[in-house]
Amino acid sequence: MTVMSDSSGDAAFTPAERETIRERLVAERAGTSARIAALNREFDGIVAANALVAVDDEHDPEGSSTAFERAHVASLLAQARDHLTALDEALERLDRDDYGRCAVCGERIPAERLEVRPAADTCVRCAGARSRSR
Structure with a gap:
């Protein structure tokens, strides 16, 4: 990605560069949306599996607790949602020529x-x- 200078000496993207940036942001947005959907399914699966069995989460000798798994997936979901918001804001900046x-x-x-x-x-x-x- 190269940056061109406009008449004021300020850097600006060419129309072709702007389109390439838009395509990249849109593709990353689609990937992030798919990740959010997958994490939502995983979170729902953890909750559903936990509801079906009597689990002593604190004293489970088999490994990590379902509470930890739930919290981990919830954290990944929050990060993915934040990234989606950042991508939407980047697209808005691109439209305003502030990108x-x-x-x-x-x-x-x-x-x-x-x-x-x-x-x-x-x-x-x-x-x-x-x-x-x-």
Whole structure:
């Protein structure tokens, strides 16, 4: 993905690049939606299986508790839903011509970062500062 400069000296994507970005975001969104559906089925299966048997979750000698499995799948579901939201927001930024611009400092996000994290809304420096402040 290359970045072109417009007449103001500000970086912008060409129409072909924008279409490639849109296709990538839409494909990742479809994959994330499929993952959410699969995790929902897995979560429902854990709940249904647990309802069918009398389980002493705390003292199960066979291994991990169903409560842990349920919590693990719920955590994966939350992450996938957050990622889906981030992808939707990235598509909105693309429509507004704000895609690839850091939401904190306003600088362009390097193409390499967008290649790895296409829904990124911050540059590496601002993302690092954000995580350190938490």
